[in-house]
Amino acid sequence: MPYVEISLFGGRSDELKEKLIESVSKSVADTLSVELDEVIVKLDEMDRRHFARGGRSVHKKEEG
Numbered sequence: 160m161p162y163v164e165i166s167l168f169g170g171r172s173d174e175l176k177e178k179l180i181e182s183v184s185k186s187v188a189d190t191l192s193v194e195l196d197e198v199i200v201k202l203d204e205m206d207r208r209h210f211a212r213g214g215r216s217v218h219k220k221e222e223g
Contacts, residue, residue, distance in 0.1 A: 162199045169204040
């Protein structure tokens with residue numbers, strides 16, 4: 160049973176996340192020759208204030 164975990168910044172619409180889940184699930188099922196119902200997808204939405212790159216939070220970098 161394939162398990163896919165995707166980390167992304169929060170703020171995307173539920174509709175867009177559903178499209179992502181559907182697309183990834185179909186791709187994994189096709190590639191691994193498994194039934195679509197066997198694919199598990201977990202979205203982990205990160206708060207930009209809790210993620211850093213280059214020593215500064217992404218939230219601060221976006222502010223300038």
